[in-house]
Amino acid sequence: MKLRSQLILAFLVLAVLPLGGIVGYSYVSSATAFRAAVRAESEDIARQISIGLIRAREDLRLHVGRLGTMLPFDDPQYVDREALAEFIIGSMGDGADLFDALELVPTDPSEPGRDLRERGRPGDGDGEPGLRAREARRFLWSRPGGPGRFPMRGAAGEPPAGQGDETAGDTEEVEWAREAREWAARTFGGPISTPVHRDGHLVGHLEAAVRPERLMRDVLRRIPRRAGAVPFAIDAEGEIYTSEPEDLDLLQGVQCPGGQPLLEALAAGDEELWQGMSDWVVVTQAAATGDLVYGIVRPIGESLAEIRSASLRNFGVGVGLMSLSLLAAAPLANRLTHRLSHLTRQVDRLARGDAAARARLGGRDEVGKLGEAFNRMARDQEKNRRQLLEQERLRRQQEVDRRLLEAENERQTSELEEARTFQLSLLPAGIPEHPDLEIAVFLRTASEVGGDYYDFSRLRPDGLLTIAVGDATGHGARAGTMVTVVKSLLSSADMGHFRSVSGTASPAPAAPGAPALLDLADFLSHATATIRSMNLGRRAMALVLARYRDGQLDLASAGMPPVLVSRSPAGEVEEIMTSGVPLGTLANASYENRRVWLEPGDAALLMSDGLPEMLGEDGEPIGYAAVAERWREVGQLPAAEAVAEFEGWVEDLSPGGIPADDVTFVVIRRRPE
Numbered sequence: 001m002k003l004r005s006q007l008i009l010a011f012l013v014l015a016v017l018p019l020g021g022i023v024g025y026s027y028v029s030s031a032t033a034f035r036a037a038v039r040a041e042s043e044d045i046a047r048q049i050s051i052g053l054i055r056a057r058e059d060l061r062l063h064v065g066r067l068g069t070m071l072p073f074d075d076p077q078y079v080d081r082e083a084l085a086e087f088i089i090g091s092m093g094d095g096a097d098l099f100d101a102l103e104l105v106p107t108d109p110s111e112p113g114r115d116l117r118e119r120g121r122p123g124d125g126d127g128e129p130g131l132r133a134r135e136a137r138r139f140l141w142s143r144p145g146g147p148g149r150f151p152m153r154g155a156a157g158e159p160p161a162g163q164g165d166e167t168a169g170d171t172e173e174v175e176w177a178r179e180a181r182e183w184a185a186r187t188f189g190g191p192i193s194t195p196v197h198r199d200g201h202l203v204g205h206l207e208a209a210v211r212p213e214r215l216m217r218d219v220l221r222r223i224p225r226r227a228g229a230v231p232f233a234i235d236a237e238g239e240i241y242t243s244e245p246e247d248l249d250l251l252q253g254v255q256c257p258g259g260q261p262l263l264e265a266l267a268a269g270d271e272e273l274w275q276g277m278s279d280w281v282v283v284t285q286a287a288a289t290g291d292l293v294y295g296i297v298r299p300i301g302e303s304l305a306e307i308r309s310a311s312l313r314n315f316g317v318g319v320g321l322m323s324l325s326l327l328a329a330a331p332l333a334n335r336l337t338h339r340l341s342h343l344t345r346q347v348d349r350l351a352r353g354d355a356a357a358r359a360r361l362g363g364r365d366e367v368g369k370l371g372e373a374f375n376r377m378a379r380d381q382e383k384n385r386r387q388l389l390e391q392e393r394l395r396r397q398q399e400v401d402r403r404l405l406e407a408e409n410e411r412q413t414s415e416l417e418e419a420r421t422f423q424l425s426l427l428p429a430g431i432p433e434h435p436d437l438e439i440a441v442f443l444r445t446a447s448e449v450g451g452d453y454y455d456f457s458r459l460r461p462d463g464l465l466t467i468a469v470g471d472a473t474g475h476g477a478r479a480g481t482m483v484t485v486v487k488s489l490l491s492s493a494d495m496g497h498f499r500s501v502s503g504t505a506s507p508a509p510a511a512p513g514a515p516a517l518l519d520l521a522d523f524l525s526h527a528t529a530t531i532r533s534m535n536l537g538r539r540a541m542a543l544v545l546a547r548y549r550d551g552q553l554d555l556a557s558a559g560m561p562p563v564l565v566s567r568s569p570a571g572e573v574e575e576i577m578t579s580g581v582p583l584g585t586l587a588n589a590s591y592e593n594r595r596v597w598l599e600p601g602d603a604a605l606l607m608s609d610g611l612p613e614m615l616g617e618d619g620e621p622i623g624y625a626a627v628a629e630r631w632r633e634v635g636q637l638p639a640a641e642a643v644a645e646f647e648g649w650v651e652d653l654s655p656g657g658i659p660a661d662d663v664t665f666v667v668i669r670r671r672p673e
Contacts, residue, residue, distance in 0.1 A: 019318045027311040031304055035281060038227075038303075042283040042296040045223060049231055049294040050287060052219040053187075056098075060192045060210065063095040067102070068194040068206045071140065088141045098218065100211050101142035104196065106204035142209075184210045186236050186291045216241035229298040236291035238267035251297060254280060262297070269293070279304070339367050343374065355382040426483050432459045437548065438603075438639035438669040442647050444610075444654075445662050451479025451541070452608050452662035455490060463549050466518070469560065469666055470543040471608040473582070482541040485534065486583065489527050493518050520545045520556035524580060524591040528558070531584035540584040544606055551670065553604060555594040558583050561609055564628055566635025568601025568672070573632045603635050603642065603669035610663035611646070614653045622653070639669040 070091055089096045184192045193207040216233050220243035223231040230250060233241045240263055242248045254262040257276045271284070279301030286293050339361050349357035357378055361371035431439050443452060451472025459465050468490055472482035523545070531539075542559035555563055559582035565574040580591040598604065607627070616622045634645040643665070650663050 015322050016319060019322070020315065023311050023315040023318070026314070027307060030307050030311075034303060034307065035300065038281045038298055038300055039283060041226065042229065042281055042298050043285070045226065045229060045231065045296050046283050046285045046294060048223055049219065049233070049296075050285065052222050053287060053292070053294070056215060056219050057192075059095065060098060060208065060215075061194065063092050063098075064102075064192055064206055064208045065194040067091055068196045071196070071206070085141050098211055098215050099208050101209040102140045103207050103209075104140055104204050105207060107202055140206075183212055183235065184208070187212075187287075212239070213241060217243055227298060227303075229296050231294070231296055232266070233292055233294040234266055240266065254297070266295075339363075339371075343367070343371055346374065346378075350378055350381070355385065426453060426455075426480075426487055428454075428456050432456050432465060434459060434463065434465055434548075436463055436550075436671060437465070438667075438671060440639040440643035440667045441665075442643050442650075443662070443664045444647075444650055444659055446610075446659050451483055452610065452664040453483045453486070453541075454664055454666055455487060457490075464517070465548050467546045467548070467606065467666060467668065468543060469546075469606045469608060469664060470541050471560070471610070471662070471664070472541040473539060478539055481536065482531075482539050482584070485531060485536075486527065486541055486543060489523075489530060493523055517547075519593070520547060520554055521591040521593045524556055524558045524583065525589065528581075528583045528585070528589050529587055532587040536584065540582040542582040542608075544578075546604070546606060546668070548598070548668065551598050553596050553598050555596065556580070556591050558589075558591060559585075561607055561612060561624060564605040564607075564631045564635075565596060565598070566603045566605070566631060568599060568603075568636060571632050571636045573628050573635065575628065598668075598670040600670055600673040601636065603639065603667060605631050605635070605665055605667055607665035608662065610659060610661045611650065611665060613661060614650070614659060614663070616653065639667045642667050642669075 067088065071088070088102060092099065187210075191207055192210055193205045195202055196204050196206050212235065220231045220233065220241065223243070225231075230247045231243060232247070232251065235241075240248065240251070242251070251263055252261065254277075256262055256265050257278075262277075262280075262282070266282075266284070279299060281298045281300055282295065283298075284293055284295035343359050343361060346357045346359045355378070359371035359374045361368050427443070431441060441454060443454065445452070451470075451474065453468070453470040453472065455468045457464075457466035468486075470483070470486060472479040472486075474482075524543070527543075531541075540559075542557075544555065544557040544560035544563065546563070547554040555576055555578055557563075557578040558580045562575045562577040565576060566572070567574060574596075576594055576596055578592055578594050581589050596604075611622075612624045612627050613621045616626075630646070630649065634642045637645065646665060650659060651657060653659070
C-alpha cells in the first residue's frame with residue numbers, strides 16, 4: 001500500500017472511527033437519558049392517578065353521606081319506587097352516574113346499635129344471623145336499565161307485583177350487589193358506605209354499588225395526556241380500564257419483546273415482559289389501599305427515531321468537516337510522498353545495477369538527509385563494485401565449469417535411473433494364483449538398462465492364462481519404447497480388441513458361448529506389422545507367448561530362445577523351438593504355433609538370452625546346452641525352488657552381483673496329482 005493511501009487510512013482510522021464512536025455513545029446516552037426522563041415523568045403522572053382515585057373515593061363517600069342524612073325512607077310519600085329513585089338521582093346530581101344501586105343495612109333489632117352486616121354475609125353459612133342480614137337488607141334504588149340484572153324493589157323492601165314471597169336473598173340482585181360492594185372494597189380498601197341516624201340513634205348503614213368502568217373512566221380522563229401517554233388501571237380480576245375506548249384499542253396492538261400482547265402481560269402482572277420494550281415506556285404502581293394497579297403507557301419510538309436522525313446528521317457534518325481538513329492536508333502529503341517516491345525510484349535503479357542513480361531531494365529535513373546518505377552509499381558501492389568485478393568474473397567461470405560437469409553426470413545418471421524405473425514399472429504387480437500351476441519369476445537388470453520384459457494376462461474363470469517373455473534390443477529409452485508398444489498390443493488383444501491379420505476366424509472356444517481365443521501366431525504377425533508401421537527405426541523385440549489351459553500349452557515365438565520342458569518323473573528335458581524373427585524386423589513375417597502337453601509334475605522354462613550369454617570361468621558364454629543341463633537337474637523341484645537354484649547360479653556368474661545383460665526366466669510347473 002502506498003504511503004499516501006496509508007496516511008489517508010490512518011486519518012480515517014484516527015478521526016472517523018472515534019467520531020463514529022462519540023456519535024454512537026452520544027446517541028446511546030441521549031436515548032438512555034430520554035427514556036429515564038420519560039419514565040420519571042410517567043411515574044409522576046401515575047401518582048396523579050393515585051391522587052385522583054383518592055379524591056374520587058372521597059367524593060363518593062360525600063355523596064353517600066349526604067344521602068344518608070337526606071333519604072326520607074320513612075316518609076310514606078317515598079314508599080313508591082319511582083318517587084324515591086327520582087329523589088335519589090336529584091340529590092346526587094352529577095354523582096349519580098357513578099352509582100348503580102343503593103341499599104340500606106339496618107341495625108340488629110335484638111342488639112340495638114349493632115349493624116347486621118357484622119353478623120354475617122349473604123350465603124356465608126353463618127346460620128341465623130347471616131340469614132337475618134340477608135332478609136334485612138333493603139334495596140333503595142338501582143339504575144333503571146343500568147345493571148338490569150335484578151328486579152327493582154320499592155323503598156319498603158317489598159317485592160313488586162308478581163314476585164310472590166320471594167326474598168331479596170333469592171334474587172339475582174343480591175349476588176350482583178355483593179360483587180359491586182366487594183369491588184369497591186378491594187379498590188378503595190373498604191366499602192362505600194355511611195352510617196344512618198334517626199332521632200340520635202343508629203338505624204343502619206347506607207351502602208353504594210359503584211359503576212367500575214364509569215368511575216375509572218372519570219378518574220383517568222382527568223389525567224394529563226403528555227406526548228401520547230395512555231393512563232390505565234387494572235383491578236384484582238385483571239379487568240383493564242382506560243379513559244377512552246380508543247386507548248384500549250391502541251394498547252391491544254402493543255406487543256412485548258417476546259410477542260405476548262401487552263394487555264395480557266399487564267393483567268398477569270409480569271413486569272419483566274415489558275421492561276425490554278424499545279418503543280414504549282410502561283410504568284405501573286399499586287394503590288396504597290385496595291388491590292387496584294394503575295399506570296402509564298407512553299410511546300417513545302418517534303422520539304428515539306428523531307434522536308437517531310440527529311445523531312446521523314451530526315456524524316455527517318463531522319465527516320464533512322474532516323473531509324475539508326483532509327483536502328487541506330493533501331498538498332503536504334503529496335509533497336512528502338513525491339519526494340519519497342523519487343528516492344524509492346533511485347533505490348530501485350541502484351538495486352538493478354545502475355551506478356549513476358542519485359537522489360536529488362533538497363531541503364534540510366529528515367527526507368533530505370536521507371537522500372544525502374543514499375548518494376554516499378551509491379558512490380561507495382560503485383567503488384567496491386569495480387574492485388570485485390574481476391574477482392567475481394573468475395569465480396563465476398570456475399563455478400560454471402564445475403556445474404556443467406555435475407549437470408552432465410546427473411543427467412546421465414538420471415536417464416539411466418529413469419529408464420530402469422520405467423522398465424520395472426512395465427512389469428506386472430504380482431504373480432497370478434493358478435489352481436493348476438506353480439509359477440515363479442526371476443528378473444535381474446544389468447548395470448546398463450536393458451529391455452527384458454515379462455507379463456501375465458488376466459486369469460479367466462476357466463483357468464486360461466497367457467504368459468509373455470520378451471527381450472527388446474538396445475538399452476534405455478529405446479528398449480522402454482519397444483516394451484511399451486508390445487505391452488499395449490498385448491493389453492488390447494487380451495481385452496478382445498485384436499483381430500487376426502490373416503482374416504481367418506480365431507480358434508473355436510473351449511466351451512459353448514465362451515469368448516474366442518487369441519491366435520498366438522496371428523498376434524505376432526499383427527504385432528510386427530504394427531511396429532513396422534510406426535517407423536521406430538531399427539528397434540526390435542524378441543517375444544515368446546505361452547498359453548495354458550487344462551494341461552495344454554500353446555507356444556509361439558518371435559526370435560526368443562527355445563522353451564525347455566522338464567518331463568516328470570525322470571526330468572528329461574524337451575526343447576521346443578519355434579521359428580520366427582523378432583518383432584519389428586520384417587513387415588510380412590510369419591510365425592507358427594506349437595502345442596505341447598504338460599502332465600502333472602511337468603515344468604516349462606521360458607527365458608531371455610541373458611542367462612545363456614553370461615560368461616563362464618573360461619571367459620566364454622555358457623551356452624544353451626549348459627542351461628538345459630542345469631534345468632534337467634532342478635526342473636522337477638517346485639517352481640520357487642527351481643528359480644532359487646537358477647538365481648544362485650546367476651549370482652555366481654555375475655561379477656559384483658550385477659550381470660552384463662538383463663537376465664529373465666519364468667518357470668511354470670503343473671502341480672503333481
